[in-house]
Every structure is written in structure tokens, then in C-alpha cells.
Amino acid sequence: MKTLPPASRRDTRSLGAVVAGLEATRRRIAALHAEELQLLARADAIAAEQTARVPSSERREREMPARAIAAEVGAALRRPDRGMQDRMRDATVLVEGFAATVAALREGRVDAGHVRVIQDAGAVIGDPEVRARFEQAALVVCERETPGRAKPIVTVIAQKLRPVPLQERHADAAAGRRVWVRDLDDGMAELAAVLPAVLAYAIRDRLTQHAREITAARRARAADEPVAETDDETVAETPDDTVAETPDDTVAETADDPVATDTRTTDQIRADVLTDLLLTGCATAPTATGVLPEAAAVTAQVQIVIPAATLVGAGAAPAELLGYGPIDPDTARRLAAAADVWERVFTSPATGAVHHVDTYRPSRAQRRHLDARDEHCRFPGCRRPARFCDHDHTHDHACGGPTAVANLANLCARHHAMKHATAWSVIQKPRGILEWTSPTGRVYPDTPRRVLEFSALDQATAGAPAPF
Incomplete structure (x- = not known):
């Protein structure tokens, strides 16, 4: 019996045809997401219609129609009913408040990730006319950029079209800062924190700088060269963020060298440095490497764009933390005062x-x-x-x-x-x-x-x- 070759070998489509097919598929997926939003919004509308017919004013009784409908939709889609009730309300907000965005999703001009970016940034805009202008500008960006790149731009656009007291919003948000642990499998756990964006980005940058110093020292040692200070912009990374293995004939010489035998990835080094800093209070490398001296000074770097009027206190336009979005003027001025x-x-x-x-x-x-x-x-x-x-x-x-x-x-x-x-x-x-x-x-x-x-x-x- 003749054995057919694998499907991938029978497929004679060119790369151009594959890319075109992926584009068409992505448009169909976006259109289906838009259709799902419309159906969820309709389910929420039915729940509102049934709630309006409940004679009692008791909150518990008036919540029952929405709970029942969310439970049926959740059961059909094999999703938790609590989360489904939130999704129904969220779909209504999108369909009624962001009609242009939903239309762009239906036409495949944006995808679900872009929709979340636009909704999150535009949530503070209550005026329908201003929100329509915001959507138009945000869609120009989202049709050209990935959701990750679009997010800070769209957030700034929302702030410019509908200025809000960012200082007060930041103060309220900062009051919710916290740290928590979530259990994982195999003896692991996830440590997470909600912090002011400037501090979170600075922490990540400092960890990355430590990791680069350790990686650079490892490469220098593997090449039998003295360890030298490196510039972040010139340290190249291998594709998997690991250093190339040393030749077999050097294994015996480096067996007792913690630097030369270090095979951790950059992500692993960042995690180890974070642990070391938090548990010891010193900027040292993990004991296994011994690369960084105790209390080595590594200064985090963040880039802030501050309007001149805001810098001198004559204006209230927000500054911007690059890669994140707007931050409050007081924080920006404080950072500028400490900048070299x-x-x-x-x-x-x-x-x-x-x-x-x-x-x-x-x-x-x-x-x-x-x-x-x-x-x-x-x-x-x-x-x-x-x-x-x-x-x-x-x-x-x-x-x-x-x-x-x-x-x-x-x-x-x-x-x-x-x-x-x-x-x-x-x-x-x-x-x-x-x-x-x-x-x-x-x-x-x-x-x-x-x-x-x-x-x-x-x-x-x-x-x-x-x-x-």
C-alpha cells in the first residue's frame, strides 16, 4: 500500500499564498469576534428587558434574569457564568459606546487586541462627540501598529482629547499597589506586584542591566579574556539568550569556575537577581556566579518625555513614560530634578x-x-x-x-x-x-x-x- 507523504510536503503553495491565506483567516476571525460581541450584547439586552419586568425592587431578585441568562450562555459555551455576565456587560459597552471600533473589527481592519486597547483608553471619555473623534484617531494608529505598540500612543491620544486630572487618578491608583503570590505546579509560585509604572519599568531595567553584566562576564571568561565593563547598546545576545557552549577541551579547566559553567538564560538570571536583591538587600550576583561585587551600583534607566510648560510648572499636560504612556506631572518633574x-x-x-x-x-x-x-x-x-x-x-x-x-x-x-x-x-x-x-x-x-x-x-x- 502506497503511503501518502505528509500534508506539508504535498502543499505546493508559495510563501506569498500562505501569507495571503493567513491575512484572510485573520480577517474572518476578527469578523467572528465582532459577531460574538453583537450576540453577547443582545443577550445582555434581553437580560435588561427581563429585569425591567421584575416587580420587586430587591436587588437580589432584580439580578436573577441576568444571572440566569449568563448561566445559560456560559453552559452552552463551557465558560463560568460569573465571567460570562461580565463579558455580556463589556460587549454592550463596546457595541453601544465604540461602534466604529466594532465596525473596524467586523471588517478585519483591527483585531481583538486592538479593541481592548481602544476600549481601555477611551473608557474615561464620556462625551459621545469626543469619543467619536478619539475612535477615529485611535483606529488610524491601530490599523498600522501591533496592539503593544499602539497602546501608549492611543492612551496619549485619549488624554489629549479629553484631559483628566491625571495626578488624582495616579494617586488613587497608587493607593492600590500590592504584592501577591499565586501557586503554580511543580513546587513553583508566581510573585507579582502592582506598582507605579515608573518604578516597575525601572526595576525591570535594573534587573536587565545586572543580567547583561553577568552574561558579558560569562562570555569573556569563555573566551579566556579579562572581564570588562560593557555598554548596554553593544552587548549582543544569542537567539535564545544563552551563551554558546565552550569547546570540550576547556571543560576540565572551567569545571570549578562558576562563571564559565553558568548556563542560565537571561530570564533566569533576572529572576535570580531579583531574588538576591529582595532577600539580601544587596546588588550581588547569585552565589553560584560570584560576578557582581556586593552593593554594585546599577542605576535603572527610564526615558520620560516632558512638555516644557509642564517641566517648569506652567502647564498641566501629562508627561510620558516611553513604552507605557502618560504619567502625572509631579512624578515627571521629580524624575527630571534628579536626572544627570x-x-x-x-x-x-x-x-x-x-x-x-x-x-x-x-x-x-x-x-x-x-x-x-x-x-x-x-x-x-x-x-x-x-x-x-x-x-x-x-x-x-x-x-x-x-x-x-x-x-x-x-x-x-x-x-x-x-x-x-x-x-x-x-x-x-x-x-x-x-x-x-x-x-x-x-x-x-x-x-x-x-x-x-x-x-x-x-x-x-x-x-x-x-x-x-
Whole structure:
């Protein structure tokens, strides 16, 4: 009997056909999500109709119709009825309050992740007219960016269209800070915390810096070189965040060396350093490595954008923690007061594009300009911070590309290598817009977030199409 080859070997579709099929599938999934929202909202409306007919004013009796309907829907979908009741209410909020977003979901222009981003940011906007403008601007962003990249931009848009007392909101939210533990299997547990965003990002950055020092020392030892201080921007990582194995003939020599025999991943090192810092109070490496001296000073780095008027106390516009979103002015001013260096970023009043950055170190002006403009790796969807990226010549310098801002962009090690080693190509257009072309000929533009944010707001206000 003849054995058929595996299905993957029989499939003769090209990569372009596969990508097109995935796009079509994603659109159908988005349309089904929109249909599900409509049905859940209808179930919630039926519950409201039945509740209106309950003669009693007792809260318990008036809750019964919604509970009963949620229980039936949950049973049919094999989901808990408590969670289903929340999903029904949430669907009503979306269908009635974010109609344009649901329509974009139905048409496959955004997916469920984008819908959550828009709903969370727009929840504070009660005015229907302002919310409609917010949706229009937010959809411009979400149709071009991943949910992770879109979230801080959409949050800032919501804040600008409907200013709220962010200081009070932050104070209320900070009052809910907490730490908890959730049990896991196999003798493990999850430690989690809710903290002010600036502190949470600073903690992660400090852990990452410690991990990079340990990894760099391990690599230097494996190469039989002296341990030297490293710059975060120049330490490359292997694809799986682990160091390459040393040759067999060096095993005997390094068997007693805790650094050379350390095989932990970056995530594992971060977890170990966190444990060490919390339990000992010192910035030491785990006992198994002995790399960092006790109380080694590693200063966390966060990047804050503060409007000039806010900085001097003459305005109340929120500052922004890059990669997160708006933070309250008082926190921003406190961080600015403790900063060693301030960098002024000048943006265009017409497009929002970064024009230039001035500081007392002009030899690094281009790097500061690029980091202010890009904020992260400029490959579509990548969010690796600019300080961990390379300043890449869009048009290769060896082929005559100038070392100019208009020919430079931040690329992480992964996408920098891919640009040079694969059929992916990129050109740079005005205002720092990169236009990537895939091996199948598809074009993926990547717009600096400030240009995208400005254009989205401008379009929402004037009703004009985005100039991309």
C-alpha cells in the first residue's frame, strides 16, 4: 500500500499564498469576534428587558434574569457564568459606546487586541462627540501598529482629547499597589506586584542591566579574556539568550569556575537577581556566579518625555513614560530634578516629527535624535528599546549611504542581522518613515510613533486622510 507523504510536503503553495491565506483567516476571525460581541450584547439586552419586568425592587431578585441568562450562555459555551455576565456587560459597552471600533473589527481592519486597547483608553471619555473623534484617531494608529505598540500612543491620544486630572487618578491608583503570590505546579509560585509604572519599568531595567553584566562576564571568561565593563547598546545576545557552549577541551579547566559553567538564560538570571536583591538587600550576583561585587551600583534607566510648560510648572499636560504612556506631572518633574542630563526634543508643529535634539554633547546629537525619534527598533511590530538597538544605515554606508539622520534608524540585533542576511529590504522616506519590503514583495510601512500620533489626532480633528 502506497503511503501518502505528509500534508506539508504535498502543499505546493508559495510563501506569498500562505501569507495571503493567513491575512484572510485573520480577517474572518476578527469578523467572528465582532459577531460574538453583537450576540453577547443582545443577550445582555434581553437580560435588561427581563429585569425591567421584575416587580420587586430587591436587588437580589432584580439580578436573577441576568444571572440566569449568563448561566445559560456560559453552559452552552463551557465558560463560568460569573465571567460570562461580565463579558455580556463589556460587549454592550463596546457595541453601544465604540461602534466604529466594532465596525473596524467586523471588517478585519483591527483585531481583538486592538479593541481592548481602544476600549481601555477611551473608557474615561464620556462625551459621545469626543469619543467619536478619539475612535477615529485611535483606529488610524491601530490599523498600522501591533496592539503593544499602539497602546501608549492611543492612551496619549485619549488624554489629549479629553484631559483628566491625571495626578488624582495616579494617586488613587497608587493607593492600590500590592504584592501577591499565586501557586503554580511543580513546587513553583508566581510573585507579582502592582506598582507605579515608573518604578516597575525601572526595576525591570535594573534587573536587565545586572543580567547583561553577568552574561558579558560569562562570555569573556569563555573566551579566556579579562572581564570588562560593557555598554548596554553593544552587548549582543544569542537567539535564545544563552551563551554558546565552550569547546570540550576547556571543560576540565572551567569545571570549578562558576562563571564559565553558568548556563542560565537571561530570564533566569533576572529572576535570580531579583531574588538576591529582595532577600539580601544587596546588588550581588547569585552565589553560584560570584560576578557582581556586593552593593554594585546599577542605576535603572527610564526615558520620560516632558512638555516644557509642564517641566517648569506652567502647564498641566501629562508627561510620558516611553513604552507605557502618560504619567502625572509631579512624578515627571521629580524624575527630571534628579536626572544627570536633560535632552530637549524639538518637534514640528505641523507634523509632529522630531526636528532635532540639542544638548551639551554635540558629538552624540545624531544618536540622541534617532533615539528620540524612534524610541524602539523600527522593524514593524518590534518594541525593543532604542538603547538596546544599533544605529543602522538604511542605505548601506559601504555602498555610499551617508551618516545622516535621514539615512539612520534604530534596529535591534535580530532585525539588523535580518536586514543584511535575507531578502528583506528597506528605504527611508521623509519624517523618518521606513518602508520595508518583504521577500514576497509585500510593503510594510513603519512610522515614528510621534508622527503617527500627530497625524491620527489631526485626522480626527480635520477629517483629512493621514499623509502616509
